Amino acid sequence: MSRDTTGSRDWHEKAVKPAKPAKGKGADKGKAEEGTLNIWDRTGPEEREEIEKHARDYMRFLTEAKTERKAFELVLGRLESEGFSDMSKGGPVGRGGYLKHMGKLLGAYAPGKAGPEGGFNVVVAHGDSPRLDLKPRCVYEDGALAMLKSNMYGGLKKYQWLARPVAIWGFTALKDGRTVDFRFGEDPEGPVLTITDLLPHLDRKVQREKRLSEAFPAEKLNVLAASLPIEDREAKDRLKKAVFKLLEDRWGVREDDLLSSEIEIVPAGPALPVGLDGSFIGGYGQDDRLSVYAMAKAFVEAETPERPLILLLVDREEIGSRGATAAPTRFIERLAAAAFEASGAEPSYRAVLEALAASSCVSADVEAGTDPTFKEVSDDLNSAKLTYGPCVVRYTGSAAKYGASEAGAEYMAKIRAVYDNAGIVWQSSLLGKQEEGGGGTVAQDLADFGMGVVDSGAPVLSMHSPFEISSKADVWMTYKAYLAFYRSV
DSSP states (O other), rough: OOOOOTTOGGGGGGGOOOOOOSTTTTTOOBBBBEEEEETTTOOOHHHHHHHHHHHHHHHHHHHHOHHHHHHHHHHHHHHHHHTTGGGOOOOOOOEEEEEEEETTEEEEEOOOOGGGGGGEEEEEEOOOOOOEEEEEEEEHHHHHEEEEEEEESSSSGGGSSSSSSSEEEEEOOOOOOOOOEEEEEEEESSOOOEOOOOTTTTIIIIISSSSHHHHHHGGGOOOEEEOEEEEEETTSSSSHHHHHHHHHHHHHHOGGGGGGGEEEEESSSSOOOSTTOOOOEEEETEEEHHHHHHHHHHHHHHSSSOEEHHHHHOGGGGTSSSSSSSSSHHHHHHHHHHHHHHHHHOOOOHHHHHHTOOEEEOOOEEEEOOOOGGGSOOOTTOBBBBTTTOOEESBBBGGGGBBBOOOOHHHHHHHHHHHHHOOOOBOOOOOSSTTSSBBBOOHHHHHTTTTTEEEEEOOEBBSSSSSSEHHHHHHHHHHHHHHHHTTTT
């Protein structure tokens, strides 16, 4: 079947050019903590209008890109609408080209004034987000109800998914080679799905007296599906059969087809403005589709850069970056080799590796914003604050920098210069206090090639929840930061 691009048209429109940095106090210093002014303080009415337009466009993207496949499709559609061509077919690419893999891994190349031999400016982001998947055999009935069994994907808090509207976004590959793309639960006036919770009158022993990790077992995250049985009163499993009949009648998906399906349970409903002043954005999947949107928009608007550019959209970051569509695959080598061929250079193995080692990279990933309600987990001097722009995170990992990718001092100086020279409002940050936990990104996978790499992205509240919160100002400034990096020498 053809790609479903419903609702993505507005994002394909070319955005207005970014406004020049605001004049006045603090405008000559991009890094936010060098002064007390946040982004809103540094922008006038004209740029605030651009921030609002940018936010509306981003919210449409976020609403439509609730799975990694949809994020892939929207970015690919934007590239094609801007004249980028499929590099797997060979030949010159004009403005630029792309390679794709398994509907989830996407790389794009844009020529620069310099050839690829001297390296690329690379921005990489991941398209997957924490969610629930349906198990291959997921339909069962118990009593008077039909239920669907789920499986957790990524680091989520289980209790946040109970007693809220959820939707199904499905992709099924049929044995005859056809694919079916479907969703259920997103019609504002139609039915949704939900995962039930226990009432407080009866939860004392089952939930309240247990540790949080034990009170909500993953095997109880079952989706309420149906209660209308098939009409044959003599049949067995009438509710289960009713569910399969609905799947076949609506989308042509049969019971065995679930074995070759990717069916994701995601929060229902659109991304929305948040706050009395509407200055925030609330929605599912901002980790890391906020960065995906900003990266793709900056990539197509970089025009004629000094160095050749690479956009890299990867999958499976939230579960450790393992698998055929994850960052550690050798996909970037294939893309770099295709860039050599498109530019007329010889893509020898050594030349490609030397170019990647000479490249500069931003790992575009959101950062944990300081939450006033939970300040005890943050280091005040090194934690991100909303409205103060994208973060530059020199190293990630957990206690004692375990598993961290760390940018060298020279590369940090380069990123500082790029952002400051472009008037970017930005901040230095780390992920909380040393012994409160930690986390990693795909930065380490790109650093394996020897290139300079640093994490940089917008701060977010309620990360990994069904309703993450970002600042409209940070979303705007993050896009401008990636654009400045793409245009840098």
